[in-house]
Amino acid sequence: MSTLPQVSAGLIDALRAIVGDVGIVARPAGLRVYECDAYTIAKATPQLVVLPASTEEVSAVCRTLFDAGVAFVPRGAGTGLSGGCLPLAASAVIGTSRMRRILAIDPEERRAEVEAGVVNLDISKAAAPFGLAYAPDPSSQMACTIGGNIAENSGGPHTLKYGVTTNHVLGIELVLADGEVVTLGGSIEDGCGYDLTGVAVGAEGTFGIVTRATVRLVPAPPACETLLAVFDDVDAASATVSAIIRAGIVPAALEMMDQLIVGAVEEAYGFGFPTDAGAVLIVELDGLPAAVAEQVEHVRRLSLDGGTVRVDVARDAAERALLWKSRKRAFGAVGRLAPNYCTQDGVVPRSQVPEILRRIREIGRRHDLRIGNVFHAGDGNIHPILLFDERDADQVERVLRAGDEILAACVALGGSITGEHGIGVEKVPQIGLLFSDDDLDVMQRIRSVFDPHLRANPGKIFPTPGGCVENVRPRRQVPA
Amino acid sequence: MRHDSERERMTRPPAAVPPWLAGALRRGDCCDGADIGTAWRTHPSSPLLARPADAQEMIACVKAAADAGRTLVPGGALRRLGWGHAPERCDAVVSTQRLDRIIAYEPADMTLVAESGVTLAQLGELLGSQGQRLPIDPPFADRTTIGGLIATNVFGPLRAAQGAVRDLLLGVRVVLADGREIRAGGRVVKNVAGYDLMKLFTGSLGTLGIILEANLKVRPLPPTSRCGVRNGRDVAALLDAIDHLRGLPFTPAVARLLIGFGDAALGLTPYALALKVEGSEAEVHAQQNWLGSELGGGTIEWAERDRGDPLYVAARDAQAWGADDAAVAGLRIGLPVHGLRAALPQLVACAEPTDTTIRIAADLCQGCAFVRLRSDDAFALRAVIAAVRAVVARVGGFAILEEIPAALVGTLDPWEASLTPGALRLMRGIKHALDPDRRLSPGRFVGAI
Numbered sequence: 001m002s003t004l005p006q007v008s009a010g011l012i013d014a015l016r017a018i019v020g021d022v023g024i025v026a027r028p029a030g031l032r033v034y035e036c037d038a039y040t041i042a043k044a045t046p047q048l049v050v051l052p053a054s055t056e057e058v059s060a061v062c063r064t065l066f067d068a069g070v071a072f073v074p075r076g077a078g079t080g081l082s083g084g085c086l087p088l089a090a091s092a093v094i095g096t097s098r099m100r101r102i103l104a105i106d107p108e109e110r111r112a113e114v115e116a117g118v119v120n121l122d123i124s125k126a127a128a129p130f131g132l133a134y135a136p137d138p139s140s141q142m143a144c145t146i147g148g149n150i151a152e153n154s155g156g157p158h159t160l161k162y163g164v165t166t167n168h169v170l171g172i173e174l175v176l177a178d179g180e181v182v183t184l185g186g187s188i189e190d191g192c193g194y195d196l197t198g199v200a201v202g203a204e205g206t207f208g209i210v211t212r213a214t215v216r217l218v219p220a221p222p223a224c225e226t227l228l229a230v231f232d233d234v235d236a237a238s239a240t241v242s243a244i245i246r247a248g249i250v251p252a253a254l255e256m257m258d259q260l261i262v263g264a265v266e267e268a269y270g271f272g273f274p275t276d277a278g279a280v281l282i283v284e285l286d287g288l289p290a291a292v293a294e295q296v297e298h299v300r301r302l303s304l305d306g307g308t309v310r311v312d313v314a315r316d317a318a319e320r321a322l323l324w325k326s327r328k329r330a331f332g333a334v335g336r337l338a339p340n341y342c343t344q345d346g347v348v349p350r351s352q353v354p355e356i357l358r359r360i361r362e363i364g365r366r367h368d369l370r371i372g373n374v375f376h377a378g379d380g381n382i383h384p385i386l387l388f389d390e391r392d393a394d395q396v397e398r399v400l401r402a403g404d405e406i407l408a409a410c411v412a413l414g415g416s417i418t419g420e421h422g423i424g425v426e427k428v429p430q431i432g433l434l435f436s437d438d439d440l441d442v443m444q445r446i447r448s449v450f451d452p453h454l455r456a457n458p459g460k461i462f463p464t465p466g467g468c469v470e471n472v473r474p475r476r477q478v479p480a
Numbered sequence: 481m482r483h484d485s486e487r488e489r490m491t492r493p494p495a496a497v498p499p500w501l502a503g504a505l506r507r508g509d510c511c512d513g514a515d516i517g518t519a520w521r522t523h524p525s526s527p528l529l530a531r532p533a534d535a536q537e538m539i540a541c542v543k544a545a546a547d548a549g550r551t552l553v554p555g556g557a558l559r560r561l562g563w564g565h566a567p568e569r570c571d572a573v574v575s576t577q578r579l580d581r582i583i584a585y586e587p588a589d590m591t592l593v594a595e596s597g598v599t600l601a602q603l604g605e606l607l608g609s610q611g612q613r614l615p616i617d618p619p620f621a622d623r624t625t626i627g628g629l630i631a632t633n634v635f636g637p638l639r640a641a642q643g644a645v646r647d648l649l650l651g652v653r654v655v656l657a658d659g660r661e662i663r664a665g666g667r668v669v670k671n672v673a674g675y676d677l678m679k680l681f682t683g684s685l686g687t688l689g690i691i692l693e694a695n696l697k698v699r700p701l702p703p704t705s706r707c708g709v710r711n712g713r714d715v716a717a718l719l720d721a722i723d724h725l726r727g728l729p730f731t732p733a734v735a736r737l738l739i740g741f742g743d744a745a746l747g748l749t750p751y752a753l754a755l756k757v758e759g760s761e762a763e764v765h766a767q768q769n770w771l772g773s774e775l776g777g778g779t780i781e782w783a784e785r786d787r788g789d790p791l792y793v794a795a796r797d798a799q800a801w802g803a804d805d806a807a808v809a810g811l812r813i814g815l816p817v818h819g820l821r822a823a824l825p826q827l828v829a830c831a832e833p834t835d836t837t838i839r840i841a842a843d844l845c846q847g848c849a850f851v852r853l854r855s856d857d858a859f860a861l862r863a864v865i866a867a868v869r870a871v872v873a874r875v876g877g878f879a880i881l882e883e884i885p886a887a888l889v890g891t892l893d894p895w896e897a898s899l900t901p902g903a904l905r906l907m908r909g910i911k912h913a914l915d916p917d918r919r920l921s922p923g924r925f926v927g928a929i
Contacts, residue, residue, distance in 0.1 A: 199677065441654070
C-alpha cells in the first residue's frame with residue numbers, strides 16, 4: 001500500500017484558522033476514537049480529524065486539504081457497518097458532529113431541512129408535534145446521522161412499506177473535494193435535469209461531503225398494531241412471511257429473529273419472549289383503524305395457518321416500544337453470547353428466504369460456527385450474526401470464510417451482497433460478484449465527475465489496483 | 481402480446497436500411513418516420529425509424545452508429561419523442577418497441593424484469609392477472625413503454641399516493657453510446673451495492689444510454705375502489721379542499737382538480753375535484769368517511785362501486801388533453817402545495833386576455849399541475865406561456881413545457897433554466913462521462929446537453 005501524504009503542522013494550523021481549536025483533533029488519544037466505525041474488525045488511525053461547524057467551514061476545509069493533496073473521509077456518527085469511515089486511504093477525517101441544527105420544519109409542505117450531522121431520530125422528534133415523522137429508521141437511529149444515512153442509502157425495519165433513504169431525500173447540499181458547494185435537487189419533486197441527488201444517495205461518501213439535506217416528512221398513521229408470532233422453527237416463520245406478502249398485505253414492518261437471537265434479547269431486555277421458540281415474527285401494521293383491524297386478523301389467521309404456537313398483539317405503546325427496543329438493539333444483546341460477533345448484510349428475493357436460511361445453517365455447521373439471524377424478512381434483507389472469539393485466529397478465519405460463502409449464496413439466489421450497510425471496505429472483494437468490469441468502470445467514471453482526483457473517501461466501494469483491501473481482512477489476531 | 485408492434489409495423493411505410501445499419505439489422509427493419517419529424521421543425525421532416533428485432537440488434541445498431549459517426553435518438557412507442565429540445569442531429573430514431581419480452585416475473589417476490597419495449601398496458605394485463613400492479617398511471621398506457629416511462633419520468637394522478645418510477649426501479653440493463661452493455665442495481669427490493677445509476681437514467685430523455693431491460697418493484701392491486709366528484713361553482717369554491725386533504729391521515733389515490741373539463745355524461749362541471757380511494761371494503765369506506773360527505777362546503781357524489789372507472793379515466797387523461805393537437809401547449813408545473821391556492825386562480829386568469837383555451841389538472845396532494853393551452857394564435861400562446869411561468873415562479877415552483885405547439889418549436893426553452901451552475905456543470909460531466917461523442921439525443925436535454 002502506498003504511503004499517505006503527511007499532514008504537516010502548517011496544514012493543521014491552516015485548518016485551525018478555519019474551525020478553531022474546538023474543531024481540530026490532532027493528539028493521538030483523540031485520534032484513536034476515529035480509528036474505525038462499527039466495522040471494528042479493521043482499524044486505521046487518521047492523522048487528523050477536522051470538525052467544521054458550517055457549510056462555509058466545510059468548504060474552506062476541503063479547499064485547504066485539496067490544495068495540500070490530502071484526501072479525507074467524511075464521517076457522521078461512525079455507526080456504519082462496512083468500514084465506510086475507515087481512514088485507510090486518506091489522512092484526514094472530516095466529521096459532521098458540530099453540524100447538528102434542524103434548520104426548518106415545514107409541516108404544510110411536509111419537508112424538513114437539516115444539517116448533515118442531525119441524528120436520524122431527532123428529525124422525527126422535531127416533526128412529532130406536527131403529527132409527522134421521518135420514515136427511514138435504521139436500528140442505529142438514536143445515534144446515526146442523516147448525512148451517514150444519505151451516504152449509505154440506509155434502510156431499517158419500516159422501509160418495507162415506506163421506502164429507504166433515497167425515497168425520502170429530495171435535495172442535498174454537497175461540498176466537493178475541491179471545496180465547491182453544489183446544491184442538488186430541492187423541496188419539489190420531479191424537477192429539471194438528471195437526478196443527481198438520487199445518484200449521490202448511496203454513494204458512500206465518494207462524491208464529496210453532504211452538509212445539508214431537504215427531506216420528506218410523512219404523516220404518522222392514525223392506527224398502529226404490532227404483533228408477535230411465535231413459531232417452532234424458522235421454516236414455518238419464513239413460510240408465513242411469504243404468505244403475508246402473497247396475500248397482498250404490505251406490513252409497515254416484518255421482522256424475524258431466530259432462537260439464538262431471541263435468547264440473547266430476552267436476557268438483555270426481558271420482554272417476555274419464549275426462549276424455546278425456533279423463531280419469532282414481529283409484524284407491524286399501520287394505517288386507518290378499520291384497515292389495521294382487518295389486517296391484524298388476516299395476519300393472525302395466516303400465522304395460525306402457518307403453524308404459529310402463539311400470536312399476540314402488543315397491548316399498548318409501552319409494550320410496543322419494548323418489543324421494538326428488543327429488535328433494534330438485538331445486535332447489542334448478542335454481546336452476551338460470545339466475545340465477538342460479525343454482522344452480515346445480504347439480500348435475497350423474498351421467496352428465497354427459507355432457502356438462504358437453510359444454507360446459512362449448513363454453512364454454520366460446516367464451519368463450526370454459531371450463526372443467529374435477525375432481519376427484515378419482508379424484503380429479504382438478511383442479517384446473519386456470526387459469533388466468535390477473536391482471540392482464536394482459526395475462528396476468525398472461519399468467520400471470514402463463512403461470511404464470504406453467505407454472500408455468494410445470496411448472489412446465487414438472485415440477491416445482492418448488501419441491502420443496507422454498503423460496500424465500504426468490507427465488501428470490495430465481492431463487488432465483482434454483481435458487476436462486470438464495464439459496470440464498475442462506468443460507475444467510476446460517474447464518480448470522477450464529482451471527484452476527479454479521488455480525494456473523497458478513496459479506497460471504498462471499488463477495487464483499487466494494488467489496493468489496501470488485504471489489510472482489512474486480517475489473518476492475524478486483532479486486539480480488542 | 482405483440483399487437484402494438486404489429487400495428488406499428490403495418491402503419492408505417494418501409495424504408496431502405498442505410499448501409500451503416502445494414503450489418504446490425506437482420507430481422508429488424510427500418511421505416512419512414514414521417515410523423516416523428518413534425519415534432520422537430522429544425523430537422524428534415526422524415527428521420528429514419530429503425531426497429532431492431534431484439535436487444536442484440538439494438539446493441540449492434542448502437543455500435544454501428546458509433547463506428548459510422550452517426551447520431552441516434554432512442555424511443556419506445558414514440559408518444560413523447562417531442563419532449564425536450566429538438567435534438568441537434570438525428571440520423572435515426574431507434575425504437576425499443578420490439579424488445580417486448582417479460583424476462584422474469586415472480587408474483588411472490590413482487591418483482592419483475594422486463595424488456596424496455598413492453599408497454600404499461602401489457603404490463604397491467606399481466607400483473608392484474610396476479611392481483612398486482614405497477615402503480616404508475618400516465619395517459620396512453622398502450623403507447624408508453626417501460627423504457628419511455630423511465631426516460632420521461634411520466635406519471636399520472638396516482639403519483640401523490642404511490643410515488644413515481646424512481647421509487648420502483650430496482651435495476652437496469654443499458655447500452656451506452658459506445659455499444660457497451662452495463663447493468664446497475666439488481667432484482668431485489670433492498671440493494672445498496674454500487675451507485676444507483678437507475679436514478680440518472682430516470683428522466684434522462686434518451687441522452688445517457690438506451691435502456692434494454694428494467695427490474696421493477698410491483699405492488700398489490702387494491703381489492704376495490706370508489707370514485708367520486710365534488711363539483712364547484714368556480715375555482716375558489718374548490719380551493720378549501722386543499723387544506724382538508726392536507727389534514728387527512730392518508731393520501732387518497734386520486735385528488736385531482738379539473739378546470740375546464742366539464743362533461744355532462746360523467747357528471748363533471750367545469751370546476752370539479754375528482755377523487756378516488758382504494759383498498760379493502762373497510763378501508764375504502766373509512767377513507768370515504770374521512771373525506772366526509774362535504775369537501776370544502778360542497779357534496780361529494782360517489783359513483784356506484786365498479787362504475788367509477790370512466791370518471792377516473794377522464795381525470796387521468798385530462799393531463800394530456802390535446803396531445804395530438806399541434807396548436808396545444810402542455811406544461812407540467814411543480815410547486816409547493818400551499819402555492820396551489822394562490823396560483824390556480826392566477827393561472828386561469830393568464831388565458832383570459834387572449835381568449836386562449838386553458839384547461840388545468842392539478843393534483844392537490846402532490847403540488848403538481850398540468851396546464852393545457854390551446855390557441856391558433858402562436859403569439860398569444862407564447863404570451864400565455866410566459867404569464868403561466870411568471871405565476872409559477874412567484875410561488876417558488878417550476879414549469880416544464882412538455883408539449884410545444886408546432887408553431888413555437890425551437891423558440892422556447894422547455895425548462896427555462898432553474899438549475900444552479902454547479903448542478904448544470906455536473907450534469908454536463910455526467911453526459912460527457914457516458915456519451916462523450918454526443919451520439920445519443922444530443923442537445924435534447926436541459927441546458928442543451
